[in-house]
Amino acid sequence: MNGADVLAEVLLANDVTVCFANPGTSEMHFVAALDRKPELRCVLGLSEGVVTGAADGYARMTGRPAATLLHTGPGLANGLANLHNARRARTPMINIVGDHASYHLPLDAPLTTDIEGLAAPMSNWVRRVNGSLDVGPTAEAVYRASLSPPGVATMILPADAAWGEVATPSPSRKISIDAPRAPDPQTVRAVASAIRANPGRVAMVVGGTAARADALTIAGRIAIACDVRLFNEVLVAHTQRGLGRVAPVRIPYPIDLALEVLKDVDLLVLVGAPEPVAFFAYPGKPGRLVRDGCTVLTLAKHGEDLKGALEALHDELGVKRTQSLQLITPNGNEGYPVAQLTDDAVAVIVAHKIPENAVICEEAITSGRRFFALSAFAAPHDFISPTGGSIGDGIPLATGAAIGCPDRKVINLQADGSAMYTVQGLWTQAREHLDVTTIIFSNRTYAILHAEMRNVGVASIGTNAQRMLDLDNPPIDWVSLARGLGVEAAVATTCETFSTLLDAALSRHGPFLIEARV
């Protein structure tokens, strides 16, 4: 047995059963080891942004880390942007980055790079394997690091550690992961007391597992009983929503709207979320979204028992378990749009048709801004979206979610500009026959940047700005592009055709792409 075999065994012993991969020569011994373990499912991405984004989507939906397999520094580099999103989503992930044999590094062969330097900014944990006997201990450590608390953990596997023999390997064992830390009673009492002291002026932001349906039910009861306004983060890693579920308001992305919704808040309570701040700085505008003098208290942080903390707060506040949630759950819908296909029309039609228990992935940027508000009445579903502001995550996230949840329909609401960074992921959806419906909001521009140009005071843009902000020349033919990658596709230009195409896509299993010309 060699080091690569030990690594595969440790992964399998700990229920890490999927490896998203884009391997190269230095990883061949690990590829050979994986080939001896058919129960570990290997999924190829044709570019590494697909690999890391898919591992993120998989882990968000399953709670279990996937492994990634990346080829030396450049392979890792290509995957860093979506590792950044995963790190900001606090996703458990195990990156396995191959490197030259340790004794080959001093020769500075062309692919030699500072892998630790590249990995550190987007990883919560990095370690290089020190010889084949260190593969087992490092594999156990990377698994533990990926889960306690959940985060991005990266191990660097030199080729000679992978191919080196391990004469008497320890039997692979299940690593025990500590349970999340229980809520601190003193903190709970302090938050409860502050809530009581600020009637009508309290807001709560829920993130992480506090944004799941069961925790939201508790937060919702608190919100109604104690007049607390409930918010999701600006960028939502994973929440559960729809009819019958407590519906927080998402803090708006545009700075002026965000300041407006939080302007009357005297006490902000954070549950598994950092304090919301402006996405970017703008001259003359504040960076913090709450006003100066607003008290910000953290009930519980990422890695702690968020639902337990909400329960403790609920009890401390004397909220009844029978508290009605009617005021904070969706009712009614937006009617059914006809004729012209707009961003909002797509959102409402999708909301009407979301199958129960579907997974909605949203990287629609400006086109998706109102989806959350317009779709509250949809059938209960999970919602995931990119969290680090690095675009090019939607197609990979949807790909990974579909592998993690093979029995659930995945619908990816996808901006066209963002889609182009990792469009290669459509091929993986075709290869794995994943049940993903991709809806491209085809507006042929980086619409967000046009808005930002206005924000910096540019009234009318010229040739160079157009050349950098518009995607209309040539227009991307999404049907042809998707078919080139093995995914069936069609174009919708009206609400009626969009509606018909969406019905067709949802009634069958497998990938389909709809170019919605908005």
Add this chain to the structure above:
Amino acid sequence: MNGADVLAEVLLANDVTVCFANPGTSEMHFVAALDRKPELRCVLGLSEGVVTGAADGYARMTGRPAATLLHTGPGLANGLANLHNARRARTPMINIVGDHASYHLPLDAPLTTDIEGLAAPMSNWVRRVNGSLDVGPTAEAVYRASLSPPGVATMILPADAAWGEVATPSPSRKISIDAPRAPDPQTVRAVASAIRANPGRVAMVVGGTAARADALTIAGRIAIACDVRLFNEVLVAHTQRGLGRVAPVRIPYPIDLALEVLKDVDLLVLVGAPEPVAFFAYPGKPGRLVRDGCTVLTLAKHGEDLKGALEALHDELGVKRTQSLQLITPNGNEGYPVAQLTDDAVAVIVAHKIPENAVICEEAITSGRRFFALSAFAAPHDFISPTGGSIGDGIPLATGAAIGCPDRKVINLQADGSAMYTVQGLWTQAREHLDVTTIIFSNRTYAILHAEMRNVGVASIGTNAQRMLDLDNPPIDWVSLARGLGVEAAVATTCETFSTLLDAALSRHGPFLIEARV
């Protein structure tokens, strides 16, 4: 005038007239500044690997740096793999990476990243602008750093430095760049003496500007007169070759072949190239390609006057300027292939049809291994290829070369697996109407990895390895994919159809893609 305007002015004053860009919000003030400078050509890439690879191709062909414009850490990260190739090619390049306003960084907004940490491994020089008054000095410094010696220079531009007013900007001036260092007479004498002492056992490796036609002529005379074998590096950043030009042998990529061609060498002379080493380590095989005991001497290094050093050596050795080059220039050709389209057939047909003064870009990996040998008789042309071992550089390099050389045909010989990392570059070729013919070697597999699996002793591969190494399910439909991105395309399955399609592509201006089913 603000900091962004100052930056644009310094670039233009120094003949940096092209900016390959994928901007985001934090770069909007610089985008606005570029919009006020229409003489600075902005070229959009839909993913950052296209941006950095194109800047590399542009600079290789023009000798002048292009600017890149990248959006914070993730935007830079997406471009790092091709920065790695550029760094290994010793290409001059100016990266402008936008960042949050300096005072916004402590808030740890979602896009906050360690940009210096990400940039350092793939840059020769990194500096963060410290306020708007520092934009001018940093812009001058980054320009100088990109050229003396040529390399990848990265400046980080915080948004507030871009938007901050510069009340009394210094007039932008042309920065003087020191000429390359002249050859050291003592080194020249020592190399000459060593060459004389090892008759018939000397090899010379030429890289950088020593691989251009005029320098090769001098190297060729030395080679014939002194019985020196002349080699290109394994990965050739840029050379000039074809009929009438001195034709070095390319050091083979496969380890066993490389060891074989260098096994009788007692003295290796390096001119603008590092000592060749094995691309990867293999158990039981050496890392250095020359045998133990071989003397390795460096005549001149990157950044020195390589042609001048060759001239000095030539004179020191008493070589005549009338020395015939007949023995080291190509003669005859390979005939004209018919029927079955193979890697070699594509190479030979292309070689027959290369227009004079064309630019050949080659990222054909296994499919291109024999192109160099098979195309020596072609019309004189420039040849560029990825240099750092990071795949996904061919389409971007060809894109940048076409922008740098608008009057020359560019032919990109492209492996299918590698093409998929940066296929987005086809759209830029369509948008800019670039005269690039892309030839996809469509073998539907990572062929190099199959060979490497055999190298690690795997006789027959199983399901998992197949799932990671083969691209045949689904097959990529290159014609559909290219058309989706605005590039006309067609399939060739025989030598005859390939020949006809290539004639058609070469007879017109603009991008065209041929899927060669090999």
